[in-house]
């Protein structure tokens with residue numbers, strides 16, 4: 001089953017996992033966390049496939065983060081460590097967790113650096129019944145590969161993440177979990193085309209424009 005993600009898509013929240021690939025934690029000089037590091041992106045940062053990522057005037061270092069996105073099927077709260085998660089997954093999609101790295105570093109909270117308008121491309125569609133344990137996650141900028149990883153390299157598996165997050169906050173239908181990014185994050189510039197490709201899902205492609213364009 002495939003469902004297109006359109007411009008009217010509005011999750012109640014986008015839950016992100018920081019430093020969930022060892023090589024990405026190291027490239028930013030961070031320790032690998034002993035529990036999932038969670039933060040939220042504002043739902044207003046969502047844009048669908050094909051729409052522009054706008055570089056805000058507040059940042060001079062906007063970076064891509066290619067991530068597997070899990071779309072939640074039904075309300076999900078307080079799952080035990082051994083709970084079956086199958087019924088809670090509507091499907092999988094591509095997410096670009098666009099980040100103003102300089103803003104993120106300056107602020108104690110991740111909120112501002114992660115939630116500028118257009119900073120969360122999601123799509124192009126949701127694919128159901130796909131095995132998420134070992135699929136490739138790739139980011140290309142202008143056709144050149146910048147990030148390449150596999151979901152089997154995650155510190156905390158998707159199943160672990162869903163159960164863990166459900167004990168911190170109630171997940172609602174349509175909510176998206178962005179499961180972390182592999183190494184290779186790099187700066188985006190106006191005129192670039194950024195693509196996130198996940199095996200079995202497809203390609204999420206967004207052009208980059210300056211705020212004044």
Ligand code: ZN
Pocket residue numbers: 016017018065067097178180181
């Ligand atoms: Zn991320």
